[in-house]
Amino acid sequence: MAEPSPILSADRPLVVGKARVESVGERDTAWTRLIFVYLACATSWLIVGTLIGVYLSIKFTAPDVDHVPWLSFGRLRPVHTNTVFWGWTSLAMIALVLYVVPKTSQRRLYSFPLAWISLALINLAVVIGGLCLMGGINNGGQEYREYIWPVMAIFASGVVLTAYNLIRTIADRGVEEIYISNWYIMGGFLWTSVLVTIAYLPFYQQNGISETVIQGYYMHNAVGMWFTPIVLGLTYYFLPKLLNKPIYSYSLGVLAFWTQMVFYTMIGGHHFVFAPTPWWLQTVAIIFSVGMIVTLAAGTGNFLLTMKGSGRTIARSYSLPFILAGVIGYFLWSAQGTLEALRSLNLVWHFTNYTVAHSHLTMYGFVVFLIWGGIYGLLPRMTGREPSHLLAGVHFWFALLGYFIYTFALMVGGTLQGVSWILNAPFIESVRLMAPFWLWRAVGGAMMFLSHLIFAYNLWRMRPLRLERTMPVAQMGALA
Amino acid sequence: MSFHKNHWLLFSVIFFGYIALSWIAAIGPAIWVQDHTRALPGSAPMTPVERRGLQVYIAEGCIACHTQQVRPLKMDAVWGRPSAPGDYAHLKPLDIWQPYAPAVLGSERTGPDLTSIGTRQPSETWQYLHLYNPRAVSPDSVMPAFPWLFEVVANAPADAVVVPVPPAYAPSAGTVVASDKARALVAYLLSLKQVPLRASGANNAAAGTPVPPENATAGAEGATLYSNHCASCHQANGRGLAGVFPSLANNPVVVADDPAPHIATVLHGAQGRTIEGMTYPAAMPAFADQLTDAQIAAIVDHERSSWGNQAPKVTAKDVAAVRKGEAK
Incomplete structure (x- = not known):
């Protein structure tokens, strides 16, 4: 029945062919190895952290799946969030930073030993922190700062050492100008150093509501003054580099940077709208949440206008689709945060699973997609080894569809939860009605996890090969 | 001198500017709140056993799903009167590892608000049973069971708190007895009650007590x-x-x-x-x-x-x- 088409070739490929990258390996093998080991550690934490996430999602459908204390929901939930925050996302981001900062400063990284020490410290903090949380030792239940202070001190020293390493690198740069990426990256490191210090100093959080004021500031800034500026800074490097053209507007990048610093710092209070925190603080937070539209529009517009006219390049690349999805996610999901801060909508969505969807949309649909774009863009050029193009595509689509299913289920379910409370239905109704949505969340989460396994395999395919490193060809012959 | 060329200028502005902004958005308000919050008249500090109960509450991560804040909204009237800063004045740092007031306000209400659980559900028996396995008393609950807060003994001593677990959820042999941790946790939960606010002016009328949720649930x-x-x-x-x-x-x-x-x-x-x-x-x-x-x-x-x-x-x-x- 199926006649061969006269106009299409008989053996069409399964998917669109992706362009190969020129396989010139980076000569500085110590540098390549450092970045690869950072990424390998990060990816291990991704697997561990999201496996825990999937397991937790199952507990909403089968709460009696286990009765082991250190696997119980209340203890394991912060292990999931902290592992993907500080283990996966932070280390993956730092790996790319350790490439971009020296590259744009046109000099070698100031100190390799310092970078290795930072890696060890951050890994150590995530290991000890996770074990403590499972043992029921936490920081008083403060979200995203559940690690007790000695553990967070280990993490923070890793961040501060890296910051020092980067400042020295930038200070001795081989060009006159500080490239915009480094503004964002150093912003992320300096702000986070201050943030963690403020959040962990006890003097002004000695009773319930004073602690709440700090908690709102911290939990928002830990995401938006660490992950957001650094991945944006990375994108200011990778996007023009991979498209092989300059960024659309340098000035828009600078505008977005300063508004990020001023507006974003003020908006943490919106996590406690209608709480007994000072009303003016909540109002200020809501106003600046709306102000963030300026930052969002400037940043996203800049990236999209840079991509304009390069549709074909993006379609033929396996890294740029991640960046495109991440940039669109940056705008959409951050704008969603602004909506959630408005009092009229906050009263529907606050306390519901809608907020869980929002945190995954931003951390995953924006931050993590930009990181993946950076990794697929960078690593093949450093090691000279490519991932399977097909599997990179499978990774992309499973991650994208998975997080769509996950978050749309929780957004619909969360809205229904809020409505049921407004209608004064019995509370248990809001639990019962979530059952199908929690199931879909588990399905979406499992797809995301599957994509991470594929990503881990791709990372393995892009690994630097040992023998090519230091030995001249003649000696290799002698060994054979 | 330019942000684009002078890294010390750029990084100093980033660093000290952020500290200044943080004073406005966080440290300043926190200090003000701390200095201006008084415990409500008629409220009592936590007893040692309630404090231990709070520690269990924190260690088990109850705050992941339970809030302790009643917003001044009609939909929240079912949980009590709107929370006031003074309601949290007795929350103090637990120990050297947690030198901050614990974060009981919570950010998610996957389970019910617990602000006045001690008033709403004062039955100790119910609380123990519910902690041992929530499904025993609330079939649709998705809350974790906490059997490790209990012991199964062959013969319960006279002073033990025996939990009357229904057969479907009971262990095959022995009696379920509450451990010290469970007893402390239940003592803490039962202590969660709202102290009436004394309205001192027209502005406080909305926060009068007890909140009659008549409007919220008018009709039959x-x-x-x-x-x-x-x-x-x-x-x-x-x-x-x-x-x-x-x-x-x-x-x-x-x-x-x-x-x-x-x-x-x-x-x-x-x-x-x-x-x-x-x-x-x-x-x-x-x-x-x-x-x-x-x-x-x-x-x-x-x-x-x-x-x-x-x-x-x-x-x-x-x-x-x-x-x-x-x-x-």
């Missing part, structure tokens, strides 16, 4: 009220839990023609009653202070006309009469 929404206030023990099907919480279906007091004893039980609670040969030691809370006459009438009506019960209905006036009669 007996089923909803029953679900919120009664079903956790007597169950949605009215059959209670054998030997622990009495059945209301065909219960002699509920189906009696004279509603007065039924109304009086809801108003003032009960303990140690013997119903059809079975004695129930667990205490039932009193609802006189929590619910209006109309609400109690709606609940009583619902109970008298559900699960096969067919007893004469009551009105708010009947409830008022019993309330007055008992008061005299």
Whole structure:
């Protein structure tokens, strides 16, 4: 029945062919190895952290799946969030930073030993922190700062050492100008150093509501003054580099940077709208949440206008689709945060699973997609080894569809939860009605996890090969 | 001098600018709140056992799903009056590893708000049973079970807190006994009650106590009220839990023609009653202070006309009469 088409070739490929990258390996093998080991550690934490996430999602459908204390929901939930925050996302981001900062400063990284020490410290903090949380030792239940202070001190020293390493690198740069990426990256490191210090100093959080004021500031800034500026800074490097053209507007990048610093710092209070925190603080937070539209529009517009006219390049690349999805996610999901801060909508969505969807949309649909774009863009050029193009595509689509299913289920379910409370239905109704949505969340989460396994395999395919490193060809012959 | 060329200028502005902004957005307000928050008159500091209970509450991560903040919204009236800063004044750092007030306000309400759980569900038996396995008393609950807060013993000592676990959830042999941790946690949960706010001016009228949630649940929404206030023990099907919480279906007091004893039980609670040969030691809370006459009438009506019960209905006036009669 199926006649061969006269106009299409008989053996069409399964998917669109992706362009190969020129396989010139980076000569500085110590540098390549450092970045690869950072990424390998990060990816291990991704697997561990999201496996825990999937397991937790199952507990909403089968709460009696286990009765082991250190696997119980209340203890394991912060292990999931902290592992993907500080283990996966932070280390993956730092790996790319350790490439971009020296590259744009046109000099070698100031100190390799310092970078290795930072890696060890951050890994150590995530290991000890996770074990403590499972043992029921936490920081008083403060979200995203559940690690007790000695553990967070280990993490923070890793961040501060890296910051020092980067400042020295930038200070001795081989060009006159500080490239915009480094503004964002150093912003992320300096702000986070201050943030963690403020959040962990006890003097002004000695009773319930004073602690709440700090908690709102911290939990928002830990995401938006660490992950957001650094991945944006990375994108200011990778996007023009991979498209092989300059960024659309340098000035828009600078505008977005300063508004990020001023507006974003003020908006943490919106996590406690209608709480007994000072009303003016909540109002200020809501106003600046709306102000963030300026930052969002400037940043996203800049990236999209840079991509304009390069549709074909993006379609033929396996890294740029991640960046495109991440940039669109940056705008959409951050704008969603602004909506959630408005009092009229906050009263529907606050306390519901809608907020869980929002945190995954931003951390995953924006931050993590930009990181993946950076990794697929960078690593093949450093090691000279490519991932399977097909599997990179499978990774992309499973991650994208998975997080769509996950978050749309929780957004619909969360809205229904809020409505049921407004209608004064019995509370248990809001639990019962979530059952199908929690199931879909588990399905979406499992797809995301599957994509991470594929990503881990791709990372393995892009690994630097040992023998090519230091030995001249003649000696290799002698060994054979 | 330029941000683009002078890295020390750029990084200093980033660093010190952020510290300045943080003072405005976080440290300043936190200090102000800390210095201006007083415990409410009539509130008591936590007892040592309640403090230990709070530690268990924090260690087990209860705050992941439970809030302790009532917003000044109609939808939150079911949890109590709007929370005030003074409600949290007694929260102090737990130890050297947690030198901050614990974050009990929470950010998610996957489970109910616990601001006044001690008022809403004062039955210790229910609390223990619910912690041992929430499904034993609330079949649709997705809360984790906490069996490690209990011990299974062959012979319970005289001073032990024995948990009457229904057979479906009980261990195959032995008696379930609450550990020190469970006892502390339940002591903490039962201590969670709102202290009445003394309205000192017109502005505080909205925060008066107790909040009569009349508007929120006006009309004969007996089923909803029953679900919120009664079903956790007597169950949605009215059959209670054998030997622990009495059945209301065909219960002699509920189906009696004279509603007065039924109304009086809801108003003032009960303990140690013997119903059809079975004695129930667990205490039932009193609802006189929590619910209006109309609400109690709606609940009583619902109970008298559900699960096969067919007893004469009551009105708010009947409830008022019993309330007055008992008061005299």
